[in-house]
Amino acid sequence: MPQEPIDPMGLEFQRVSPSYAKVRLVGWGISALITWAVLAVPLVLMLTGVWPGYPAWLAWGLLGIAVVADLARMVVIPRQVRAIGYAERDDDLLIRTGLMFQKVLVVPYGRMQYVDVAVGPVDRALGLCKVQLHTASTTAKAEIPGLPAAEGTRLRERLSARGEARLAGL
Amino acid sequence: MSGESTLPGAADNTVPWQRVHPVSPLVRGWIAVLAILYFFGQNWIENIFNAGDQSGDDGGWSFTPGLVWVIVGGIAILLLIMGAFFLSWYFTKYQVTERHVNVNSGVVFRQQRQARIDRVQAIDIVQPLLARIFGLAELKFEVADAGSTAMRLAFIKIDDAKALRNDILARAAGLKQDRAPAVDAAGSGHDGGAGRPDPVPAGTETAAPAGHPGTPEAPERVVAVVPPKRLIAATLLSPWVGFTVLAVVGGIIATIASHGEFTLLYMIPFFIGVVPALWGQFNQGYNFRAAMGADGLRLSYGLLDTRHQTVPPGRVQAVMVTQGFIWRRFGWHKVVVNVAGYGGQGEDATLRSTLLPVGTRQDVLNVLGIVLPDPGTVRPAELVDAGIAGTGSTEGFTTSPRSARWLSPFAYRRQGFAVTDTALFSRAGVLIHSLVIVAHERIQGILLTQGPLNRRLGLTGIQLCTTDGPISPRVKQMGLDAGRELFMTQADRAATARRLNDRDHWLEGEHRG
Numbered sequence: 001m002p003q004e005p006i007d008p009m010g011l012e013f014q015r016v017s018p019s020y021a022k023v024r025l026v027g028w029g030i031s032a033l034i035t036w037a038v039l040a041v042p043l044v045l046m047l048t049g050v051w052p053g054y055p056a057w058l059a060w061g062l063l064g065i066a067v068v069a070d071l072a073r074m075v076v077i078p079r080q081v082r083a084i085g086y087a088e089r090d091d092d093l094l095i096r097t098g099l100m101f102q103k104v105l106v107v108p109y110g111r112m113q114y115v116d117v118a119v120g121p122v123d124r125a126l127g128l129c130k131v132q133l134h135t136a137s138t139t140a141k142a143e144i145p146g147l148p149a150a151e152g153t154r155l156r157e158r159l160s161a162r163g164e165a166r167l168a169g170l
Numbered sequence: 171m172s173g174e175s176t177l178p179g180a181a182d183n184t185v186p187w188q189r190v191h192p193v194s195p196l197v198r199g200w201i202a203v204l205a206i207l208y209f210f211g212q213n214w215i216e217n218i219f220n221a222g223d224q225s226g227d228d229g230g231w232s233f234t235p236g237l238v239w240v241i242v243g244g245i246a247i248l249l250l251i252m253g254a255f256f257l258s259w260y261f262t263k264y265q266v267t268e269r270h271v272n273v274n275s276g277v278v279f280r281q282q283r284q285a286r287i288d289r290v291q292a293i294d295i296v297q298p299l300l301a302r303i304f305g306l307a308e309l310k311f312e313v314a315d316a317g318s319t320a321m322r323l324a325f326i327k328i329d330d331a332k333a334l335r336n337d338i339l340a341r342a343a344g345l346k347q348d349r350a351p352a353v354d355a356a357g358s359g360h361d362g363g364a365g366r367p368d369p370v371p372a373g374t375e376t377a378a379p380a381g382h383p384g385t386p387e388a389p390e391r392v393v394a395v396v397p398p399k400r401l402i403a404a405t406l407l408s409p410w411v412g413f414t415v416l417a418v419v420g421g422i423i424a425t426i427a428s429h430g431e432f433t434l435l436y437m438i439p440f441f442i443g444v445v446p447a448l449w450g451q452f453n454q455g456y457n458f459r460a461a462m463g464a465d466g467l468r469l470s471y472g473l474l475d476t477r478h479q480t481v482p483p484g485r486v487q488a489v490m491v492t493q494g495f496i497w498r499r500f501g502w503h504k505v506v507v508n509v510a511g512y513g514g515q516g517e518d519a520t521l522r523s524t525l526l527p528v529g530t531r532q533d534v535l536n537v538l539g540i541v542l543p544d545p546g547t548v549r550p551a552e553l554v555d556a557g558i559a560g561t562g563s564t565e566g567f568t569t570s571p572r573s574a575r576w577l578s579p580f581a582y583r584r585q586g587f588a589v590t591d592t593a594l595f596s597r598a599g600v601l602i603h604s605l606v607i608v609a610h611e612r613i614q615g616i617l618l619t620q621g622p623l624n625r626r627l628g629l630t631g632i633q634l635c636t637t638d639g640p641i642s643p644r645v646k647q648m649g650l651d652a653g654r655e656l657f658m659t660q661a662d663r664a665a666t667a668r669r670l671n672d673r674d675h676w677l678e679g680e681h682r683g
Contacts, residue, residue: 091665108665140615140635
């Protein structure tokens with residue numbers, strides 16, 4: 001995967017499954033449809049003559065901006081999914097996300113309180129899952145979405161084992 | 171977590187179960203009782219007058235059937251409430267065993283709660299005014315669960331509450347653990363620059379105070395007090411008062427300009443907001459005292475409602491020293507902390523997280539010496555001074571590069587970080603100076619971020635994840651290389667610091683009178 005400026009040197013990030021983009025696309029589709037439906041209401045009212053005074057440029061403009069913005073969001077989804085990566089080191093787990101706003105999170109195994117594996121309906125259809133690592137801090141909640149089910153199980157077992165070995169209180 | 175098998179249902183029955191004080195439901199629910207008495211009392215009087223109106227010349231003291239029903243209903247509701255109070259009291263029982271605090275409560279939905287004593291994060295003894303009159307107190311027991319208090323015993327006699335607190339803390343301090351005790355007691359190693367005697371060398375196993383009931387209160391050494399004069403002055407110098415003065419001046423001008431149409435009476439709602447806020451600040455900060463005992467840092471404060479907080483060593487996740495530009499002239503500082511279980515939101519959390527409402531430089535150093543016994547540097551006082559007021563690279567601080575001036579034209583020379591052997595110091599702010607200190611072993615995770623603006627300017631920021639609280643430690647707008655290096659080295663430090671040092675049982679490795 002491409003090396004971004006803030007990525008730590010000499011570290012190979014594992015990429016998540018490319019089909020996770022489909023999960024994101026389904027979510028995107030639902031939210032986009034709702035936005036468009038809401039923004040289309042004044043346009044429909046104007047065209048059917050219920051609200052003839054409504055300015056046409058505003059009705060078309062709002063919908064147009066929303067459609068363009070949503071399409072732009074859709075185009076970057078596959079790239080965003082490619083930008084998600086994780087790396088297991090001896091003492092900690094690193095997770096990187098984001099294109100525009102890039103983030104790298106590191107969580108020492110010893111701080112881990114518990115590990116979750118979550119599977120949504122679309123995830124299940126595609127054989128994916130999401131591994132969540134919880135610490136005592138709400139900001140240090142590490143999520144790795146779009147993992148193949150087998151990899152998710154392996155990761156959970158491995159994280160639990162490593163956390164157990166290095167577990168401390170708080 | 172470490173092979174604990176006792177379940178709530180299987181509580182130790184050799185230790186007797188106890189109940190809270192019978193008056194406590196009334197102390198907790200007195201507002202409800204008063205409201206009902208008021209409501210029915212008012213109804214009664216109205217009914218008397220209505221009855222008088224209806225019966226005309228009778229004089230109004232005749233008992234109509236309606237009035238009888240109201241009285242009967244009122245008494246019935248009062249009895250119901252009393253009954254509910256009695257049941258809730260009867261079914262609430264607590265037990266303190268060697269390892270756990272158990273609380274059973276609930277009438278219809280029974281709840282059994284168990285908290286591990288060696289996981290205690292803080293213990294509070296709270297006395298609201300009414301409870302104080304009865305000589306009662308509420309005991310709050312926090313474990314590391316972001317949010318609500320794990321255990322509250324409300325209300326028990328103040329002496330019992332104190333005894334229970336000392337007992338729990340002594341047990342938490344001296345309890346033997348399944349796994350091998352930490353060999354290195356590095357966290358207790360060094361002096362905080364406050365001129366205290368050196369503690370015993372690491373690894374000296376001293377017998378912990380006995381964990382039997384009736385443990386005497388550990389002796390304490392006062393490290394900071396807030397005299398009432400300073401508290402009043404600090405309260406009067408708060409922004410609230412500034413706004414009030416401005417508003418009153420504005421009101422007077424408006425009154426004159428409008429020839430009396432606008433009067434200061436219109437501003438009463440404003441005062442209703444401001445006066446309680448000021449009063450609260452004074453009431454809660456009154457008689458503030460911070461002391462160090464073997465069982466941790468002890469805070470006590472309050473004029474009408476008093477509180478006694480105990481935070482065991484190693485339970486403070488992050489510390490922040492702040493100084494506003496008015497306070498700078500007087501050399502005053504405020505110190506707040508993140509403690510797991512105190513939570514981050516709400517008035518109560520803010521109050522409990524305040525380690526020092528207003529203190530001098532020496533007070534700050536004393537308090538820091540307790541929450542961070544080993545600053546990991548030979549010049550802790552100079553480092554703290556540089557952190558609170560300094561700019562540039564003095565005392566090993568790394569500041570933002572020049573390119574950050576586009577984003578922080580005033581702060582870029584000041585905002586930065588310094589790393590010692592045990593902690594990370596992050597300073598920021600021009601108008602309000604702030605210094606955040608996080609021990610390496612308390613870091614839950616580190617987040618390195620870069621947005622589009624930072625990318626253009628070659629900057630990056632770091633957020634250190636700790637438990638929820640008023641502080642969210644971060645270092646903004648570092649140079650890319652400095653930021654990346656800090657991220658990687660700090661991750662290693664966070665992971666290794668903890669392996670060396672587990673301070674769940676702090677008295678095993680250190681013993682300080």
